[in-house]
Amino acid sequence: MVIDSHAHVILPPQRQLQLMLEAKVDRTILFTSMIHPETTNTIEAFEEELNKLYDILNGVKNPMNERIQAVEELAKVIETHPEKYIGFGSIPFGLSYDENLAWIEKYIIANDFRGIGELTPGSGKVSELEALFSASREFGNLPLWVHTFLPLNFKDIKELLILAKRYPTVPTIIGHLGGMHWLDTLKAIREIPNVYLDLSATPTMLAPSFAIKEYPERTFFSSDAPYCSPLTARTIIEQIVTDPYVLEQVLGGNIARLLQI
Amino acid sequence: MVIDSHAHVILPPQRQLQLMLEAKVDRTILFTSMIHPETTNTIEAFEEELNKLYDILNGVKNPMNERIQAVEELAKVIETHPEKYIGFGSIPFGLSYDENLAWIEKYIIANDFRGIGELTPGSGKVSELEALFSASREFGNLPLWVHTFLPLNFKDIKELLILAKRYPTVPTIIGHLGGMHWLDTLKAIREIPNVYLDLSATPTMLAPSFAIKEYPERTFFSSDAPYCSPLTARTIIEQIVTDPYVLEQVLGGNIARLLQI
Numbered sequence: 115m116v117i118d119s120h121a122h123v124i125l126p127p128q129r130q131l132q133l134m135l136e137a138k139v140d141r142t143i144l145f146t147s148m149i150h151p152e153t154t155n156t157i158e159a160f161e162e163e164l165n166k167l168y169d170i171l172n173g174v175k176n177p178m179n180e181r182i183q184a185v186e187e188l189a190k191v192i193e194t195h196p197e198k199y200i201g202f203g204s205i206p207f208g209l210s211y212d213e214n215l216a217w218i219e220k221y222i223i224a225n226d227f228r229g230i231g232e233l234t235p236g237s238g239k240v241s242e243l244e245a246l247f248s249a250s251r252e253f254g255n256l257p258l259w260v261h262t263f264l265p266l267n268f269k270d271i272k273e274l275l276i277l278a279k280r281y282p283t284v285p286t287i288i289g290h291l292g293g294m295h296w297l298d299t300l301k302a303i304r305e306i307p308n309v310y311l312d313l314s315a316t317p318t319m320l321a322p323s324f325a326i327k328e329y330p331e332r333t334f335f336s337s338d339a340p341y342c343s344p345l346t347a348r349t350i351i352e353q354i355v356t357d358p359y360v361l362e363q364v365l366g367g368n369i370a371r372l373l374q375i
Numbered sequence: 376m377v378i379d380s381h382a383h384v385i386l387p388p389q390r391q392l393q394l395m396l397e398a399k400v401d402r403t404i405l406f407t408s409m410i411h412p413e414t415t416n417t418i419e420a421f422e423e424e425l426n427k428l429y430d431i432l433n434g435v436k437n438p439m440n441e442r443i444q445a446v447e448e449l450a451k452v453i454e455t456h457p458e459k460y461i462g463f464g465s466i467p468f469g470l471s472y473d474e475n476l477a478w479i480e481k482y483i484i485a486n487d488f489r490g491i492g493e494l495t496p497g498s499g500k501v502s503e504l505e506a507l508f509s510a511s512r513e514f515g516n517l518p519l520w521v522h523t524f525l526p527l528n529f530k531d532i533k534e535l536l537i538l539a540k541r542y543p544t545v546p547t548i549i550g551h552l553g554g555m556h557w558l559d560t561l562k563a564i565r566e567i568p569n570v571y572l573d574l575s576a577t578p579t580m581l582a583p584s585f586a587i588k589e590y591p592e593r594t595f596f597s598s599d600a601p602y603c604s605p606l607t608a609r610t611i612i613e614q615i616v617t618d619p620y621v622l623e624q625v626l627g628g629n630i631a632r633l634l635q636i
Contacts, residue, residue: 155588160558290419317524317576318602319603329414341580341581343611345610346614353607
């Protein structure tokens with residue numbers, strides 16, 4: 115089974131299925147989208163869509179409402195094709211332990227989502243995720259998916275790895291493989307077996323190539339659609355990996371084992 | 376004709392031809408490589424290779440000798456398959472006008488290279504390229520290929536565009552499309568027709584997608600091999616572009632017109 119381990123809701127939903135078909139992806143781990151850049155056709159419209167996101171981040175739009183709407187949109191898309199999709203639900207940043215528990219119960223568990231993300235802490239803020247690690251453990255160790263490309267730096271990534279070490283039962287997925295810091299990230303995770311690597315959005319194919327060589331059981335094929343396509347992401351992995359068993363694991367087996375799909 | 380407009384010398388040379396074949400690339404614009412990360416198989420060996428580059432940049436190894444060797448390696452590879460390759464020659468950074476002229480004559484023109492690059496100015500140093508713009512004009516407007524991903528910021532890219540404006544006959548190729556600043560770069564080049572966009576190494580497919588929409592005659596398919604593969608780069612372009620005429624131009628027509636291939 116080929117599993118795209120990270121894609122955002124794309125509109126119209128038919129387009130998402132078409133992209134999966136083009137790449138021969140059987141199932142997709144689907145994440146929320148607060149904006150839909152894939153629906154824009156000009157630079158101006160794209161910028162307007164980005165500004166919506168900034169309005170949410172800056173509090174001009176109510177971030178809680180926008181997030182709840184995105185969760186509802188995700189749940190609806192999954193409901194139409196439960197055999198195709200598995201959900202990861204988003205959560206506001208900086209909640210207390212009790213607030214995390216309440217949100218997870220209401221928006222993650224109730225929707226039958228299987229993990230939490232995409233978490234996008236600002237630089238210097240990663241340690242504030244500790245209450246969420248603790249809440250995840252309370253709910254049977256829901257995997258946490260953390261964006262580690264810009265604006266995070268390697269100090270932030272090290273903070274994240276400290277949390278992963280402190281909560282060894284909580285699967286921690288390093289989104290985008292550490293971004294520009296992929297090499298240091300690969301060296302830093304060796305002794306932290308609950309850390310997994312998402313292979314999307316790296317600026318060079320050398321990054322997923324070395325990641326898979328070093329961690330063939332902890333690396334996940336993913337598109338980050340609409341920011342990349344499943345076909346491009348799969349093409350990259352298939353060129354990098356020559357061993358058919360490893361290829362099968364990276365393209366789906368590893369994430370299937372983690373989520374018990 | 377499909378032309379990969381930017382790849383570095385890969386060892387062994389047979390591997391380069393194999394990558395071209397896999398992507399059905401007819402010709403490649405080939406650039407020097409002072410290091411060969413593609414020959415390494417472990418993180419440790421890769422780091423050792425990177426350290427060689429740092430030694431060159433920091434003057435521990437003689438940067439002039441290393442560059443001349445890389446130019447010779449490039450010329451040798453092209454010589455074996457002149458029907459497959461067109462060279463762009465590198466040049467040391469920060470030469471005076473006269474030194475630029477002397478280098479271009481000895482290492483670019485004498486090798487029948489058709490352009491200059493990859494130029495990698497540090498942040499804050501871009502304006503020092505002016506002598507090279509001037510020298511390029513002197514030699515019939517050799518295209519200049521400039522790396523604009525990190526460590527450059529958008530202020531640096533604007534400096535580069537000022538030079539391109541000041542030398543309107545010198546084709547200036549924005550390597551990697553402005554990197555993280557691709558959107559601002561797309562907006563800034565509208566009135567500078569001698570600026571062209573290299574589509575490699577962008578962290579999202581949205582970047583080349585909007586670039587081609589806005590500038591179908593100024594965008595070049597490129598792999599930046601060994602950092603990406605021609606097949607991945609071509610797969611990206613083919614998914615983005617639906618118009619067959621535009622696709623043909625981006626995959627080869629545009630760079631062929633510029634270099635009169």
